[in-house]
């Protein structure tokens with residue numbers, strides 16, 4: 001098996017909370033259980049949503065929890081040249097194209113095709129600009145998604161599938177506001193950093209097929225994926241800042257880590273944090289043998 005390289009990739013839109021700590025702990029445990037390396041990447045491409053200083057806070061929170069990256073952390077905001085090069089490759093091979101559509105244009109086109117917008121769901125792109133801009137100015141760049149169902153096996157959720165072409169359509173690589181889309185940045189970075197195993201929250205599971213499609217378009221291999229259980233807020237939604245997640249209380253990191261471990265089905269430990277981490281590595285249920 002290629003030497004294991006895992007990562008935790010928080011968006012610095014605020015401090016870590018009980019939910020994001022689960023993904024941090026799970027990715028660290030998976031790396032340690034496989035004798036691998038664990039990296040941290042700040043996903044700060046969506047700059048309007050980032051909070052100044054949240055990156056420093058997150059690194060301090062991880063350190064207080066004894067989750068220390070094996071290599072210097074990376075910031076996506078400094079890696080635009082890599083994303084530009086990847087987009088250039090896709091444009092040259094005609095796998096990406098410019099798009100002039102506003103959100104309203106997309107909704108109108110879908111309505112005209114008899115596919116009205118489903119509330120709460122991102123509208124699939126109807127393909128308007130696939131054949132050219134027809135004189136309209138380019139706003140964004142999209143991937144030309146090939147037809148067919150994308151299948152993959154999640155290490156916890158089992159076999160998964162999505163018809164990306166019809167359910168999502170040609171998705172955005174560079175946004176109309178000039179910012180890089182998460183899908184492009186994460187695929188380029190996972191490949192550039194040699195990530196072999198992605199461990200992250202289950203809310204991102206439905207992004208995986210888009211990332212697999214993009215990896216194929218760029219001629220990149222795919223890492224293995226494990227999506228971890230989410231911490232739910234009182235309203236039943238994924239815990240997030242919007243529904244009242246509190247920043248981690250670092251006066252008692254062991255208590256915060258015990259709570260995160262419980263979400264992962266690991267027994268609580270009353271011992272010191274280093275001993276607790278060592279015990280969880282030994283109990284980690286997602287050990288993959290070579291060739292799995």
Ligand code: GLU
Pocket residue numbers: 008009010011043186199200204
């Ligand atoms: N930045 C994403 C988040 O904080 C994680 C993306 C990923 O792990 O691929 O939810």
